[in-house]
Amino acid sequence: MNDPEAHMGMAARHPRPFAFGAATGPFGLIATAQPYPRVLWDALPDGTLCPLYHVARWISQAAGADLLQADAKDGVAQVVWRKARRRLALIANLTPLARVMSAVDFAGSEANLMDCASLMDFAQAAGAQAPPVHPLPKTSDAYTVVFMAETGARP
């Protein structure tokens, strides 16, 4: 159906698998040498993880979870879902400017903040992450992504 509203509704009700990019290659989630210059990444060893790798991993872990909230305001997008009786959220500043952080802040939650300062912490390995941040800063730097997980289960 070409009707955009019906199309959007179809996608919302029946989610399809999503793909940000291949695992490796020119736009791969795992950085590898390419036959063209890559700012920053050429100085890092093959196998370094791009920030998008972690975003894909976080969303992948959410597969099948119930969506609770999704919106995008003033260049900040956020998605909240519930899985295994825990609420989790992904908040992204999609702009090159600092933005006021989202109001999403679970009580008793841990957050991983991926920005310019913590980029190298996230680039090392799939399990490596920057130390949890709590509470969240009032503003987020350009293109900051925050992954937040409730620490306690809720009924």
Add this chain to the structure above:
Amino acid sequence: MAAITHFPVPRLRVGTRFAGAICGTEDHRNWSGAPFQTCSRPIGLPCPYALLPEPPVKQSLTLAIADRGARGDAVSALAVPPIGGQVMPELAPPLDHLADAKAALLWPGALAALGPGWVLLRLDATQPGGDLNAVATVLTLTGALLDKLVILSSTGDTVADAAIAAVAARLAASAPMPRSTSKAFNPGRPARRTRQSLPSRPACRAISPGPTAIAARRRSIPRATAIAPIRRSGRACALRQRWWCMPPMMLRLWKRLGHCRITTLRPRLCPTGIRCLSGPWAVARG
């Protein structure tokens, strides 16, 4: 693709004309996403190709926007549907070439931690050989299901069937290819997925870069496309339920009204296999 017109909101008409380097539109509803994707290198053309500094490649898009609606605020470019029972999707990284599987396996820890639910394999059956064992290893490592897009060069149905059978045999012979999948969808019900073990006929999605649209063959396409109730019009024939035959003029009208999803102008590829029409009629799937 020379031009396309769509209606983002009621009474807003947006016409787009493409000029310069050739553009093509792909229907991605059966392949990784829900959109139609228009890009400047049609999938049917050879790839990779040389892009030389001279002469420059020129392309242009001309937009014609006509707003016949009442005054009011413009809608947001990013419209989030209301929350109501949706679930988070599964990750499905693509393997556009068989060699990509070997490359990905150099980083098994990162690949496993990524936890994809699917792997999208684009298999070019026009190229001889190719090792599918690395693909099987990726599936074993990640626990992902395999979705397949098979490119054929056949110009006839019989040859295409044989090519698909050969691909199925290759997949079945790749040990360990742990799981295959078939997807089904019923209107008004959530998408349902069943898992089955090979060897069995895989749910191949075949497309042909040649002049014959083998892709339209019913038995080569899994019923994975969401079907919404449609308005019954057009001229009924011996086709089943959601398939309708109609002359091209009516088909175009339907498309303008937003009633058609998949069309082919090859009546001999009628999904029921019944040659109930003659002449340049069209088959529409609502």
